[in-house]
Amino acid sequence: MGIRGLMSYVEDHSSQFFIDLKLRDTKIIIDGYALFHRLYFDSNVDLRHGGDYDSFTDITHRFFESLSACKIHPYVVLDGGCDISDKKLLTLKDRAREKIQVAYSLSLGGRGNLLPLLIREVFIQVLNKLHIDFVQCFSEADRDIMTLANHWNCPVLTMDSDFCIFDLKAGFCSLNGFQWKNLAVFKDTFHYYIPARCFSVDKFCSHFNNMNKALLPVFAVLCGNDYINLPVLETIFSRMSFSSGTSSTKGRKHQRILGLLNWLSHFDAPSEALDNVVKYLKMNDREAVRDLLWASLEEYQPSPVKLQDFFQLGAYVSPCATNLGLPEWIQLALAKGQLSPFVCDALSLRRTILYTQVENMQCPSAHVVSLSIRKVIYGLLQNSSPNLNNVSRSTGSKQPVAFSEIERIDKNIATVVTHAAKLPEEYRELGRLNVLSLSKRKxxxxxxxxxxxxxxxxxxxxxxxxxxxxxxxxxxxxxxxxxxxxxxxxxxxxxxxxxxxxxxxxxxxxxxxxxxxxxxxxxxxxxxxxxxxxxxxxxxxxxxxxxxxxxxxxxxxxxxxxxxxxxxxxxxxxxxxxxxxxxxxxxxxxxxxxxxxxxxxxxxxxxxxxxxxxxxxxxxxxxxxxxxxxxxxxxxxxxxxxxxxxxxxxxxxxxxxxxxxxxxxxxxxxxxxx
Known part of the structure; x- marks a missing residue:
């Protein structure tokens, strides 16, 4: 997720909202997605030629060596597939378009940040080699990270602005202020520590008239995150007069954030704030918008997932995967990062996203060449779940299951329907694929x-x-x-x-x-x-x-x-x-x-x-x-x-x-x- 402009706002006021820490001898929950982005983009690694994976591996090694020197025990949590409700689809499409433009800019020698295609696989391989504890969630990991961090009462390391909203007992450390390259030593000891800055939600709320922390999710939903982007909110903001005369995009975003937080600070509870929000709308729209906004607040509540079970027992229960009826071996392989989010999306949504590289934009997408491999993957996954299979059977169709692929067409994106390959009978039941002989699988x-x-x-x-x-x-x-x-x-x-x-x-x-x-x-x-x-x-x-x-x-x-x-x-x-x-x-x-x-x-x-x-x-x-x-x-x-x-x-x-x-x-x- 993410609230537009919030992270830059709090970092611009770091002296007011952050506490200086000397991190040593502690657990820390690491947002894996944020970490490998930051390590790659901050290490001056080439971005135009498809990835210098050896250089990225080297800097990742050095990062975890710094943690080890300070006796900091990292637990890395990775995002899985897209949210099964698919409510973030429009945001994902927008980001896919943005990546195409970045890739095009880089191909012409311009600026931009674009991760190489296999960076996630390299990151997981490094974690395995270094014996770093990590888990891959079934979908987005933010709520699961928050819940685990509060269970262990330890800080989170991330760059995701949603962690300014979560009520974290030990706060979160911004990657911008996490000085892992500059280890310091406690006086009169040989003990190293990492200088860090920790966001304090208490300081943040006290700055805005001692605002009730329960109102922060309302702020996030109204300000607009990856899940909520209602045009009707613009109408509300225009009537609340939050805009300013600043010309810069950053200035306008920060003014809106400031105005909205000051406005919310006058309410005692989320329900009261939402009642005052919808009154700016036409009577016919109020109930529907209120229900949608209220449902969106759930994204900031604790997760039912207990990741501590995975780190302590080797497995955990994912309600989404369980509801889909996915085979246990698939659920465990996903949790261990032995299957990719690509597979997770194909399983749960029958849709995948094929991300653009720095390629020739005048040619068809580079992913076209691997289409026949993807069809076989889809063929293995099409009979993955009794719940999904019942839908197919109810249609009475004997055609191969269709999967949607979002890919580059010229300099834009399009959704292309791809049918799964028809495989021999022995490969058609995913739940028994793990008992097939090695020779048949090979x-x-x-x-x-x-x-x-x-x-x-x-x-x-x-x-x-x-x-x-x-x-x-x-x-x-x-x-x-x-x-x-x-x-x-x-x-x-x-x-x-x-x-x-x-x-x-x-x-x-x-x-x-x-x-x-x-x-x-x-x-x-x-x-x-x-x-x-x-x-x-x-x-x-x-x-x-x-x-x-x-x-x-x-x-x-x-x-x-x-x-x-x-x-x-x-x-x-x-x-x-x-x-x-x-x-x-x-x-x-x-x-x-x-x-x-x-x-x-x-x-x-x-x-x-x-x-x-x-x-x-x-x-x-x-x-x-x-x-x-x-x-x-x-x-x-x-x-x-x-x-x-x-x-x-x-x-x-x-x-x-x-x-x-x-x-x-x-x-x-x-x-x-x-």
Missing amino acids: NLLLETLKVKEGVLDPIPVSLKLPIAVTCFWLQSIEGQAKLYHVQALLMGMVVGQLQKMISEPDHEESPMDGAKLFCDQFLKVKENKLQRKLDFDTAHVFCQWQCCLQMGFYLNQLLLTPLPEPNITWLYSGTLVHGLSQELSASSSTENLLRVCPGAKQLYSQLFHGLKSAVPSERLFQREKSKARRKKPKKTNTNLTKHRVGTRSLLGHVSNRFGLLSVEDLDDQESKLE
């Missing part, structure tokens, strides 16, 4: 990704799913994809694997000869400034790959990970992959870049030939050899960009110094790496 995954299991046999365990996804991508992609795009992706994976060996050594693997020199060489590529103007075709190709990886990742999770879950931190670094793409398209060769580390050469060769073996050779090589004989290659290249390219051109068509390669040329080039 077969469905690999069939969906259009790859045979033998292709993955020589591939390292940690890269089997990414290579399977890349095989799917090669057979599905559209656009001007070149050989050097594939090479850059694979080399990025190789660099990641070696960096993992160096930074996370274990007893089974020792760093390869030349690995440190190899990684340092590639860090220089990453640190070099990329060309100022974004290569739209390259950006779109890599966005399509991430969309395939995201849905392949979700499908693998839903099938209870028949392939090991890859560590995304070491899988993709946007600035590195884009930089490598530039290098390879200009003059460099994979042989030159890989020669310092024989082990890296061998791994790259395994990955490349795994992909090549998954591409139908009679379709790929025959076509490319015929095109190589043409006398006008430029015309051939232009024609190729206008049609669906697919795998037939990805591995054989390249516009760098190698020219158009036949299969023999490719084999000669890559055999040098073996």
Whole structure:
């Protein structure tokens, strides 16, 4: 949720509403959504090239190390899917449109904040690796966080303005004033603490004529949050004369906040305030608006969910999930973050949102390429709940269940109806999916990704799913994809694997000869400034790959990970992959870049030939050899960009110094790496 302008208002008056704290040796409830946003945007990480997940992982490690040094025990609470009542849909659509505009601005070199597609998955993987206690709620987490914090009498760490409204016993600490990078030491001790600022609802209310705290939810609803945005409220405000002569948007919002709080402070209870609100309306509208506003106050009441049960017993009861009749294993997997909010939305609303990346806005959404994977996910979920299934049966329809997808169309959004894939009978009951054999679950995954299991046999365990996804991508992609795009992706994976060996050594693997020199060489590529103007075709190709990886990742999770879950931190670094793409398209060769580390050469060769073996050779090589004989290659290249390219051109068509390669040329080039 969130009240427009409230957080900036209270931060502008921090001396009046906040208390200085020295945090040490305490529990703290962390709003996970707010935290990973703040960590990513405040760490000067690249925003234009699809995500530097390794840099984000590093800063997340440092954040939790600071908490540990101060003996602060964090409990991270993550939002789940959308509210099942769907009353926030208009707000979600507005935010999706805003993200498209931000993505477009970033693509042109402008400003804006946009999270990379897989940041949530990376954040959860880091929490698991560091053994940080966390839970994923079934829907929005605000009320559950408030209830847990009051149960444990500990502060909340967030940036959500709704926590100015909740009556929190220990208050909430603003991420803006949480100085985790600047640890201090108590005098005459060696004990570290984190300087922080804690919002005091008592100080806030006392500032406004000792206003009754019970009136704060009325203020939130009238001021307008993510759930309530009634045009009729503007009529009320105009008659209350809350507007001011300030010209800035911030000034107008702050004046409204100030005026509304001062006005509310004259009432003793919410019912009295609402009676005085609706009197400004026509008689016919009063009762309906009053009922709606009163119902909205429930959003600020304690939650029936007991998250402490999850942290203490390993499970908790979600009334929403229970009412839907979802299988217990699904409920537990959602709580553990082993299934995404995307799955939660598909289960409860039969609707999903496909978020835009920094991609080529003149092309169809990058998510189009992963449509067939999503259809299989929907096919697994369509018989998820007896309550939902009864609705389908009552219609008597034998058609596959329809799911709505909100996605980018040009620079706006549209809702597209997508039908679930029709799957074999054994996959149609979600409640029994967890008892299917590993082989059957793996077969469905690999069939969906259009790859045979033998292709993955020589591939390292940690890269089997990414290579399977890349095989799917090669057979599905559209656009001007070149050989050097594939090479850059694979080399990025190789660099990641070696960096993992160096930074996370274990007893089974020792760093390869030349690995440190190899990684340092590639860090220089990453640190070099990329060309100022974004290569739209390259950006779109890599966005399509991430969309395939995201849905392949979700499908693998839903099938209870028949392939090991890859560590995304070491899988993709946007600035590195884009930089490598530039290098390879200009003059460099994979042989030159890989020669310092024989082990890296061998791994790259395994990955490349795994992909090549998954591409139908009679379709790929025959076509490319015929095109190589043409006398006008430029015309051939232009024609190729206008049609669906697919795998037939990805591995054989390249516009760098190698020219158009036949299969023999490719084999000669890559055999040098073996």
